[in-house]
Amino acid sequence: MFRFSLASTIALVPMLMLASLVRAQTAPSQQAGAVKDQKAAPAPRHDISGIWDPGNGGIQPLGPQAMPEDGKPEHRVPYTPLGLEALDAHKPSNGIRSVLPAETNDPVVYCDPQGMPREDLYELRTTQILQTPLNVVVLYQFGKIWRVVWTDGRDLPKDPEPRWFGYSVGKWADDNTFVVQTSGTDERTWVDRAGRPHSGDLRVEERFHRADHDTLELTVTIDDPKMYTKPWVAVDKLRFKLQPPNFDVREMICSPSEFAEYNKIIGKPASGKDTQ
Numbered sequence: 001m002f003r004f005s006l007a008s009t010i011a012l013v014p015m016l017m018l019a020s021l022v023r024a025q026t027a028p029s030q031q032a033g034a035v036k037d038q039k040a041a042p043a044p045r046h047d048i049s050g051i052w053d054p055g056n057g058g059i060q061p062l063g064p065q066a067m068p069e070d071g072k073p074e075h076r077v078p079y080t081p082l083g084l085e086a087l088d089a090h091k092p093s094n095g096i097r098s099v100l101p102a103e104t105n106d107p108v109v110y111c112d113p114q115g116m117p118r119e120d121l122y123e124l125r126t127t128q129i130l131q132t133p134l135n136v137v138v139l140y141q142f143g144k145i146w147r148v149v150w151t152d153g154r155d156l157p158k159d160p161e162p163r164w165f166g167y168s169v170g171k172w173a174d175d176n177t178f179v180v181q182t183s184g185t186d187e188r189t190w191v192d193r194a195g196r197p198h199s200g201d202l203r204v205e206e207r208f209h210r211a212d213h214d215t216l217e218l219t220v221t222i223d224d225p226k227m228y229t230k231p232w233v234a235v236d237k238l239r240f241k242l243q244p245p246n247f248d249v250r251e252m253i254c255s256p257s258e259f260a261e262y263n264k265i266i267g268k269p270a271s272g273k274d275t276q
Contacts, residue, residue, distance in 0.1 A: 036202050041213035045175045048132045051247045052216050052240035058124030062095045063194035064220070064234035065121075069095045083197060083227035090195030098197065102263060102271035105190060106195070111166040111254040115189030116182050117204040120220050121234055122193040126249045131207075136170055136178070144254045149180050161185030162200060173207070180206040191222060192234065199226040209237070216240040259266060 031065040062068040067075050079087065091097075093104040093276045108114055125141035136149040149168040160167055167183035167248065191198050207219040218238045223231040267273075 024038070040215065043176045043210040043212050046172055046178075047131065048216060049129050049177050049209050050216075051126060051128045051243040051245065051249065052241045053126045053243050054124055054218075054238055057238055060122050060124065061193055063121070063192045063196070065238050066233050066236040068193075069097065069194035069196075071096045077196060077222075077232050078229040080225075080227055080229055082199075083224075086197035086227060088197060090190060090197060092190075092193060092195040095194045100271035102269035102273045107190065108195075108254070109259065111256050111259065112188065113145065115164040116166045116168075116185050117202075117206075117220055117222065117234065118149070118190055118192055119145070119147075119165065120206065120218065121145075121191065122253070124238075125252060126243065126247070127240070128249060136180075140248075141249050144253050145249055154181045156181060162186040164189065166202075166204070176210045178208040180204075180208070182206070197227050198222070198224050201226050211239075214242040216242070 014132050017220060026048065032191070055173040057065060060068070062070055063075075067077055069075065072177070077229055080263040089105075091099045091103060091105045093099060093101055093109065094104060108118070108122075121141055123142040127141065128139040130137040130139070134152045135147055136151055138149065139146045145165075147165045147252045149170040151170050154169060156167055156169055160183065163184055164186050168180050170178055170180040182201065185198065185200070185202050185204070187198065187200050188195065189198070202224040205221040205223070207217075207221075209219070216239070218235055218240065219233065220234050220235040222228065
């Protein structure tokens, strides 16, 4: 068995979704009513710190929560001609444009970093947020990586050297809404699991809104004039629930050796490729 690799994560998605559905269907109605009647404590001011879990809503295997690539006209993002050309070069292994496992050129399958904004738009699992006087640090379960959002008043760099996760600055829009702007992302990354592209001009806005003490909502907007004719919302108020401070976040790491074994046993046979 491959533990917490990208391949095992993909294989576990249907089981996780089924388990969630069974739990939802078997929960006593009295318990549901009691939870609904409970009033959560108010959100603390200027504080999004904690360990947050989006549940199955963060997996987003067909593309981001608000704009999955499912063939529906309302989920068609506004591509430019260059955006369509770049999209055609990407071969995802999920969604309506999917190819066979051994034919994908998804960089994440080969253990490249997801980068931004894809870290928010695919396999967004339990996330820990730490706050200091100078920055906000976001630690992600998938890939076991972290990123820094500067809050010391600096501007985004004018001509940044590309980074996998770009450069991020943030400020409080109000007592409970923290807004992050990210630029300077590496063009090798994909926007999402569906293979949507971005250029070096990409600007990502994240809005973290703490609705109450136990609930955090995330909204992500994509703005890339080279690839899209207008900004579009990829995630719309994705809800996270606060976990206890002693919650143990498990590893989910892409392992090249485990992927090679997965491809040998599953990917290549499924694609009709030689396994020798």
